[in-house]
Amino acid sequence: MQQRNGRARSRSSGLLFPRLLAAALLGFFAGCGNSAPAGPLQITLQQNPANRSRPALVEVGGLTPRELSSLRGAQLGTDQWQALFRITVGDNASPTSIPPVQGGYQVTESALTFTPLFPFDPGRAYRVAFDPARLPVHVPDRQTDVVTTVVRIPAVATEPSTVVTAVHPAADTWPENLLRLYIEFSAPMGNGSARDFVRILDQSGREVAIPFLPIDADFWNPDRTRFTLFFDPGRVKEDILPNREIGRPLGAGRTYVLEISTDWRDAQSQPLKAAYRREFRVGPADKNPIVMSSWRLGAPEADTRDPLVVTFPKPLDHGLLARALSVETKDRRVVDGTITLEAADTRWLFTPAGPWPGGEFDLVALEVLEDPVGNRIMHPFEVQAEANKDQPPDQFRLTFRIAGPGRRGAQP
Amino acid sequence: MRTSLVKLSAVLVFVALTAYAPAAAPPMALPAVGPSLASLGPVVFAADGTMFAGDTQAATIFAIDLGAQANGGAPGTADVANINQKIAAMLGTDAGQIAITDLAVHPRTRNSFISVMRGQGPAARPAIVRVDGAGQLTLVATERLTYTSVALPNAPEAANQRNNSITDLAFANGRVYVAGLSNEEFASKLWSVGYPFTTADNGTSVEIYHGNHRRLETRAPIYAFIPYTINNQQYIIASYTCTPLVKFPVSQLAPGAKFRGETIGEFGAGNRPLDMIRYQKGGKEFLLMSNTSRGIMKVPTDTFATAAPITSPVETETGGVPYEKVTSMTGVVQLDLLDATRSIVISGTPPALNLTSVALP
Known part of the structure; x- marks a missing residue:
């Protein structure tokens, strides 16, 4: 030149x-x-x-x-x-x-x-x-x-390759008072905010107006492959001005489409390889707390590395299930292992790093465990003020027993 | 909590060489990366010039002594057109590759300090730019500064996906207040810690709730807030993510307590306060708020002390404390108080943002 x-x-x-x-x-x-x-x-x-x-x-x-x-x-x-x-x-x-x-x-x-x-x-x-x-x-x-x-410096030749790999909740029906979505990507994303690239269309194809929290806080995970998209809490919560003005973004009994545009750029400044589109139904608002006693525990046999299987009666929060549930020994030592989520976040599997010894263990749930609408253990998201005076414990425990070979364990 | 008092080494790896080029140095050896700002979000100054900076990625609050770099330029802040493009140029890129995360005015020099993230995704790195009274832009050489720091409680662990972003911080009466949002649980903690930071002080975390008119309460994260004094009592004026404007008497923020803000205003759908400053004019005090979608609001604060909390549903956003919309200020994305008569704002429509002083309304 x-x-x-x-x-x-x-x-x-x-x-x-x-x-x-x-x-x-x-x-x-x-x-x-x-x-x-x-x-x-x-x-x-x-x-x-x-x-x-x-x-x-x-x-x-x-x-x-x-x-x-x-x-x-x-x-x-x-x-x-x-x-x-x-x-x-x-x-x-x-x-x-x-x-x-x-x-x-x-x-x-x-x-x-x-x-x-x-x-x-x-x-x-x-x-x-x-x-x-x-x-x-x-x-x-x-x-x-x-x-x-x-x-x-020569440009790095890149082609659009990043895609949306999952959106949670994975269930086909979402509660009307859904608080947040997790959007997962195949590679790290750039600086753009989801608000510009995600929209919800109603049954007639019209875009739902301002469904999401209108702020640009950093809702990425550390490696920027998962974005947490909050519905506007002012619309989701009952009886706050935005809720009274225009109601909840989602209405029970209706069907919607979630669309994610290819214009959302990844960390290489490339657009997404493909748009994401998913139809979902909306069911009634879930105003019920998580009830730990309603969980079913399927405990494996001792001397195996078979998973502990915990089944919930309703989906719990996809992000929190990965860190707010754990297994401890009775003397409060954390059992090392891997967590797998199945069945649209209604099943939690824990596979220990080593074989289970026989004996009693605790399934430990942190107080912060929520379902996708923000209900916690013994504590609905929207709670009567009179019932909200006591500080909940930091964690809740369910004891289960690992029985010897040939005898499946269960809750004692 | 951990505290440290160290040389802030290699926060910006080469920046010292920018300002103080070592003409006779041996072939360049990159300084080792020491304690560093992994990210840079809100920044605010204490009255003595200490800069508090929120680092979301490291879940840490830094208290930075700018030393001579607080005084290096002409006093004040001159207007700078296309400020985002100029900062981007200094950082070797274009405006689309930077994010301006906050603006704060030094209390003594009245220079403006702009926190920036440069780059995309996980590779983005922080920088601090000073703008002086001549409109000169200077990168702050942070590796030459001393600092103390304090880690936020329940910092995310390396293995998990949680991220607690710091949305606002303030310093008042010897305490640093921090509000943030989690990308998982709908957390609603307002955390404060005494300054200077000490290993003996783990800070105080208060669970914040919002009560509506049907006695239903919900956890209510604070997005933006400002310390405030009413009749010699310290308050925090805050905005929830669910939108109401509330006040808290600081004296009642007891450790471990659940706390319910007293609602003094509500905003309609699709809007959140972003920044708040308070100022005096004509013998009266006002709160100036920038918003995501409803422009600038000017709120006389003399009603705060006496205003009855909202206890019945308001059907319009004028149902709370009275305010007026300032139509002369539009597109404001960052706001701070410049001096007794002016605010300083970053405003405009991307890709061009301007740094401008604006007479207080």
Whole structure:
């Protein structure tokens, strides 16, 4: 790429590796002392493909040892460095309206380098300008034109590949007062908010107005593969102004379609590979607390690694089932194992890391365990104030017995 | 809880080199990454200039001494057009690749500090940008700063999917108050901890409920709030995710207690307060609130002390404390008090957002 702008002179770049020419020139001038005349300057992008964790940097080669030495001793301030060696986003030839890219300047044995504070984006153009007139010393034959070039790390060729892998609740019928959805993706997602890309259509194909919580809190899991989408609690809860104004987003007895647009970008800035569409029915509001005594426990035999199977009479919250239920020994030691959810979150299976010893264990439920509408153990989401005076315990326990071989255990 | 007082090393790995280029240094060796801000959400200043910053990913509140970097620029904050694009350019990218997470004004220099996440998804990294009275943008070199920190209770464990985002924080009367939202349980804890942080103080967590007119109560997470004094008594004025505006006397936030905010206002569907500031004008005090969809609201606070709590259904959003809509301020996404007569806002329509001082209404 060649471009000329005023006294600026552009050189082609886009190179990934040091130029051999620069090294040869430097080797020649290194023996010439302070009187060495200046050779041509080269700006190159340095990237080590073998070590991608080390960020790419931009290098000015062709400076004489005297020039390099003067830079080492000059104690330049940030503004002076940026006037001498300026990197800006884009390939605009006169990018005066935007500040330069921030980073660190370094004088090595053979060159001046700039390493950006954040690694250069693949595929993005960066304009580099080096102004020899701002060098602390002037050596014979040093050009005074500004040397400019545009550098770019090759774009990572990506195709849309991320898809929605699941939406929970998995059941075909959702309660009218559903509080939240979990949307799971096959790969990490970007910064977009679900509100812009998820909508609910009613039976006539009309979009349900403002069904979701209108704030952009960070509802991602740590690796950004699961987003929690809250229905607007002001509409779900009874007798609050939004609820009185326009009611709950979902109405019992009706059928809806959940749509997730491909426009939702993943962490590679690619759209989703496919839109997601799922029809669901809506049933009556669930105003009942979780009743632990209604759970069925199927305990395996001792000396096996068969799972403990806990069956609930209604689906519980998909996210919380993975951490708010556990198994402990009677002396309160956590039993190591893996959790599997089945049957639309109505079945919880715990497979121990080692064989079950015989004896009694506790199934431990944390107080925070909820169903998809926010009901907790012994505590409905919407509770009469008079019944809400006592602080619930931190956890609830169900004891079960692992019997010897040939005798299935159960709740004692 | 853990506390630490250390050099905040390598929060932004290379940023020191930006401001203080070591002209004679050996070939660059990247500093080791020490204690760091994994993410950056709400920021707020104490009166002495201590910056409190909420790190959702690390489930930690940092108290940062900005040192000389609080004073490096011209006093005040000048307007900056296309602020998001300029910050993005400094970070080597475009505006679509950054998220501005908060705006806070230093109480002494009146420079504005903008918290930013740069990048997409799990690779996003934090940065803090200072804007001074000349409109100069400077990246804060955080690795040179001292800080203390305190971990939030029940921090997510590495193996699980839980994330407690920090939606707002404030400092008042020696305590840091933190509100947040979980991506799993519908948690409604308001947590506070004494500052300076000590290992002996685990903080106080209060379960917040909202009572409606039919004596039904629900857990009610607080999204935004502001400490407030009425008749020499400390209150917190807060907005729930389910929308009502409530007040709490701080003296009654006893550890382990369930607490019910006194509803003083309700908003209609599809709207939430985002930021709140309070200010004096003409001998009266006002609360200024930015909202997700209903613009700016100006609320005289003299009614807060005497206003009877709402005990019967209100059918319109004017049923609570009176307020007026400020139609001159639109598209506000970040708001703070700049000085006695002006607010500072980030507003506009993406991709162009502007930093602008606006006379207090």
